[in-house]
Amino acid sequence: MQLPAPLEAKFKELAGRYPIKRSALIPMMLYAQDQFGFLGDEILEEIAKRLDLNMIQVEETLAYYSMLRRKPAGRYHIQVCTNISCMLRGGNELYQHVQKRLGIGHKEVAPSGTFSLEEVECIGACTGAPAMQVNYDFYEDLDADKVDAIFEQLQAGKKPKPSSVTAGALHERLPAEVPVISKRFGIPNSNKIDVYRKHDGYRALEKALKEMTPDQIIDEVKKSNLRGRGGAGFPAGMKWSFVPKDTSKPKYILANADESEPGTCKDRPLMEMDPHQLIEGMVIAGRAVAAHQGYIYIRGEYRYIIDIMDAAIAEAYANGYLGKNILGSGFDFELVTHTGAGAYECGEESALMESLEGKRGYPRIRPPFPAVVGLYGCPTVINNAETLSTVPAVILMGGEAYANLGTPKNGGTRLYSISGHVNRPGIYELPLGFPLRRLIEEVAGGVRGGKKLKAVIPGGSSCPLLSADEIDVAMDYDSVAKIGSMLGSGGTVVMDEDTCMVDVARRIMHFYAHESCGWCIPCREGTAWLRKMLDRFHGGGGRAEDIPLIDELAKNMLGRTFCPLGDAAALPTISIVKKWRNEFEDHLAGKCAYNAAEMIAGAH
Amino acid sequence: MAEQKQIAFTIDGQQVTTSAGTLVIEAAKRQGIEVPSFCYYPGLSLQAACRMCLVEVEKMPKLQTACTLVATEGMVVKTGTEQVHKARKDMIEFLLSNHPLDCPVCDKGGECELQDMTFRYGLDKTRFVEEKLHSPEEKWSPLVYYDAPRCILCFRCVRVCDEGMDVKALGVGSRGVLSVILPNEPGELACEECGMCIDICPVGALTSGTYRYQTRPWEMTYVGNPCTHCSNGCKTTLSVRNNEILRANNRDHSGINGEFLCAKGRFGFDFTTHAERIRQPLVRRNGRLEPASWEDALEEVARRLKQIHEAHGPAAIGVIGSNHTTNEENYLLNRFARVTLGTNNLDHHRTADYAGLATALGPRAKDSLATMADVYNAPAVLLIGNDVTQQNPLVAWQIRAGVRHHGLRLYAINGRPSKIHRQAKVAVEVAKGGERVALRWLATEQGQFDAKTTEALVQLKAALEAEKDVVVLFGAEIQGSAIRDLISLSARFGGKTKFMALGDYANSRGASDLGVLPDRLPGYAPLADASERARFGKLWGGEVPSTPGMTARAMMEATVAGKLKALYVVGANPLKTFGMAQPDRLAGLELLVVHDMFLTETAQRADVVLPAASTYEKDGTLTNTAGEVQLTHRGVDAQGPRSDFDLLRILSHQLGMLGLGSPIRLRTPEAAFDEIRQNVAGYDLSHANLLGGGSEVAAASCKAAEPSYEAPAGAVFSSQDYLFTSGTLGRYCSRLTSTNEAKETPWGSSPNIQSWWYR
Secondary structure: OOOOHHHHHHHHHHHOOOOOHHHHHHHHHHHHHHHHOOOOHHHHHHHHHHHOOOHHHHHHHHHHOOOOOOOOOOOEEEEEEOOHHHHHOOHHHHHHHHHHHHOOOOOEEOOOOOEEEEEEOOOOOHHHOOOEEEOOEEEOOOOHHHHHHHHHHHHOOOOOOOOOOOOOOOOOOOOOOOOOOOOOOOOOOOOOHHHHHHOOOOHHHHHHHHHOOHHHHHHHHHHOOOEOOOOOOOEHHHHHHOOOOOOOOOOEEEEEEOOOOOOOOOHHHHHHHOHHHHHHHHHHHHHHHOOOEEEEEEOOOOHHHHHHHHHHHHHHHHOOOOEOOHHHOOOOEEEEEEEOOOOHHHHOHHHHHHHHOOOOOOOOOOOOOOOOOOHHHOOEEEEEHHHHHHHHHHHHHOHHHHHHOOEOOEOOEEEEEEEEOEOOOEEEEEEOOEEHHHHHHHHOOOEHHHOOEEEEEOOOOOOOOEEHHHOOOEEOHHHHHHOOOOOOOOEEEEEEOOOOHHHHHHHHHHHHHHHOOOOOHHHHHHHHHHHHHHHHHHHHHOOOOHHHHHHHHHHHHOOOOOOOHHHHHHHHHHHHHHHOHHHHHHHOOOOOOOOOHHHHHHOO | OOOOOEEEEEEOOEEEEEEOOOEHHHHHHHOOOOOOOOOOOOOOOOOOOOOOOEEEEOOOOOOEEOOOOEOOOOOEEEOOOHHHHHHHHHHHHHHHOOOOOOHHHOOOOOOOHHHHHHHHHOOOOOOOOOOOOOOOOEEOOOOEEEOHHHOOOOOHHHHHHHHHOOOOOEEEEOOHHHOEEEEOEOOEOOOOOOOHHHHHOOOOOEEEOOOOOOOOHHHOEEEEEEOOOOOOOOEEEEEEEOOEEEEEEOOOOOOOOOOOOOHHHHHOOHHHHOOOOOOOOEEEEOOEEEEOOHHHHHHHHHHHHHHHHHHHOHHHEEEEOOOOOOHHHHHHHHHHHHHHOOOOOEEOOEOOOHHHHHHHHHHHHHHOEOOHHHHHHOOEEEEEOOOHHHHOHHHHHHHHHHHHHHOOEEEEEEOOOOHHHHHEEEEEEOOOOOHHHHHHHHHHOOOOOOHHHHHHHHHHHHHHHOOOOEEEEEOOOOOOHHHHHHHHHHOOOOOOEEEEEOOOOOOHHHHHHOOOOOOEEHHHEEOOOHHHHHHHHHHHOOOOOOOOOOOHHHHHHHHHHOOOOEEEEEOOOHHHHOOOOOOOOOOOOOEEEEEEOOOOHHHHOOOEEEEEOOHHHOOEEEEOOOOEEEEEOOOOOOOOOEOHHHHHHHHHHHHHHOOOOOOOOOOOHHHHHHHHHHHOOOOOOOHHHHHOOOOEEOOOOOOOOOOOOOOOOOOEOOOOOOOOOEHHHHOOOOOHHHOOHHHOOOOOOOHHHHHHHOO
């Protein structure tokens, strides 16, 4: 099959990018889809041929990823997010508005072929909610008028200007903030290597390569009490120290930038405004564990971020920070990006590796753990993009100094993306242990419109929700755990008194049912069953016995699923039924006190 | 293998000692403790997907999956706690939430793992009131149907197709609760049609096109028999209702094939009820074959055999035996030919040089023949010729399983590509028919090859010489002196070598072992040996003539020239086999008698056709290509046809009355088998084990290794059957031949088949 030249070049580059050909499968499909609008038989057979795959291997991989499609979409594929942060700020209403305007529904294509519509899960624009994507372009802080203006331009054949950077990432520094990894945010051209270098860039790498042994690097990271920023909070230094030293196998450094936890949008600005920081962190990690290859797995929706990262990587190669004999140290490190294609589950580290190997994103059985048997069966360090972005600062300021920014066992600072019903949704860097109350009231400017606070998701929708009387807690891993929730990914979602908690439970379950990979029974069936029940319940069809049943089914998933996704679906549900049971009981009367009837009917 | 470290742990209060690395689910099973599971399947990769096997482990906060949990020293496992029972109940409830519960019309009803688990562990009510997912059933091939709503997504089918079969025809589509199993072509399977996916499916999601909606499992009786098709001797369980075989499958995995069964064993049973089956004797009258009574037909055969015997002498009569008939029938045929008729013109289509191997090994055969289990267990296998994937599917399965489970090293030399080469450490593809030359090079370094082949051979030789215990498999490409070359080559391996000749049909080896050969008596006793002739002569109540007879091919040639006046064919189709279907053939014959199930090319030319029973319709024993003997049972009554055993026995009485030979007194196959056990070298087997459904290895061999035994040219050749053909019989297996894959041979020039076969 004759491919257009740019796609041919892309395919050639992808085919040579990985140690096994199959790894190129998902990127090839996505880039081919960008070219042709969908994936037809002919291009899939071509890809199969190039990668020595059977069609069934191609088809089953394609079928897993929600961005990949076998049928054409419109020239402009409109993706409206209605996940929790967007929902709280009018995402559902916006979605209805777009439906009406285009005259089409979910996954439908307008007859003209100009537009197609999809209600999508969290796109990482939580602090700019409600938001949508037109193809890969982000449009944030939307309302009906702004959407109309966008459509008018599109219909006129013009490209409306997408949001320049992640909405909420740039703001006046607040006194409470401690900018460490976000300190270059707002500096013009901070994604360029020259600017990066002017502001401490690559000094940590120089120090690590010239003044430190690999063990000293690991020690410094251990001392920093840097814990995983993806959600689980595992100490990074300890993770690195599990990588075997005596092995003939290659080792890998993986950056997990599959940011998809609803309410979380902090890796996006980190990579968009400071890509070199991540690169530097990865090279240092590579040096620490003697790995010579890194991959940055970036969710497929973040295409423009991938382009920014790729440009930064090219700059780093050109300036000797990547490649052979980095800074004359004799250390080699290669780095490439890798695009996902729409799967929350691929944020789970072992599922991410499967995905990077070109397969369905099913998690793997552990043990063995990735540090020993990871990507391509080789020892692998996999950290969240934010965790790795923190490494240069740790090396530069010293582990202890970094640790002292936070609380004991919870070193340093982290990015919080605070969204929902607050006056100043945004991304703020705060020390670990920062009080949640101050985060909401002081940093985010308090609850919008003078309303009362009802509930908070502390760190992404997988966390048990906190009620208004639980917010006097220090935001560190251990303190939040102590009150029965999790610090999670730093995606704090605030809900005011007018929020229907049954609707919140319903929307959260929709997400997990959509993202369940289908591997294990309790998650696959449990999330789907709960979604149906919560839809019925919120829609007025609830029965008294459903309330304990919802609670029990969630508990029946808890702790029994193959990977943490089952727990992630169960925990918020259990907490909502427990803390806002009265709202479930109120729904038994047949109507929702908070949502307009047409919004309930319109909910999918 | 190195001594395995032992560990001790506790399960449900019982102290258990087991080898390190044992999974808790397996250790529990050995203690008689059932830990339920759907996705766990021994021998396939672990899934931990169904979560049915959750158990409590002291000091672990969460329940653990027993299917992935390795027992460690001091571990305390509890499988019977309330928490565990609740978890099982909950998993069943989740599973049933989208299951259609159409058990009353589901094929699997009554033998369904989900039903059994629900009965044992499930709730007695449903709390699910939402609408279930539904999708229509899909026909993937004439043999395989998929019913997605019933599927519990245990992925056993996907794994067995990928890992077990190396076919990779199945995948998973969509995700989450919408996940389904996908066939490799849109809505259609392109595969080996082995049906392993059907067998392994714990529910009624994958069903058999030959069986679906026909009956309920409790209405049938079950008979486990060796498959009647290829030479591997897999056990297939015939499911019988009202004297009709409705299904064949691998019901209890009790055979030498473990869980394996291929398309032939599973779908190739409907020949028994084929419309063209001969159910009545046929006698040629006025040039046409016409139905006759058994009395008339047998009388006609006896009378005319007697006439020819008188007029032209015994040397004018030839007997061609079968690759499908039982050992007892072959034994009787031997007696019938040599003593009743007095001729050594006795042979069959030899599909591997079993006689060559037996004579080359001599008494060493006893511990030098490889069993099917040996192939699996071997650290290394050398495979020469034969496309085992197509021709010996169980052998191929054993090799694949060995590679997967314990790193078996496969070395292959072949004159054509084979799928099994994917498993090989070194596969040398030589010119067509070049296996013999390559072998000679390995043994003597003599011979010329192109650079690439030479390089591969050098590599192969070095690898082989580093091996110790090796199982050597060879097809019909290797015979006579080549087998001796092979044996001398194997002396260079550092350990014990075992051999297996790869033939084609269900009792190819039995026919050789029982002496359906012109120059060998049963057990490869040399005809030239007067004492052996005397021994069998005494046993059979007559004299065994000393002149060696003609080979089957020579007999067929002799029929043209008129040197042979009568030809007696039992369960064979020599006109087809020896490529002599032109009308002028057999011209010199005065009498052609054929025992068969169908009017084959040969039977159509016969003077008398006697309808014969298949191996599924009679009792006896069969010997697979490895020498493993198994009982076959009468699963259904052949309505009309008689067993070859009965036909030969009755005919001997008829002839006896006419004064030709003495009647055969052995009334039953059991009696004949007893006589075989006592008198045929290598067949002194335990009957008890056979009765229990097991197999016994028969190491038939002559008393001393012979330095120069050579089958005449053209006597030994493979019929090149593949997965969907089975000699003449295959044509009457309508289901087997109904698939797309069956329409072309894998070795043809068609690129079509290349695409499905070698993908």
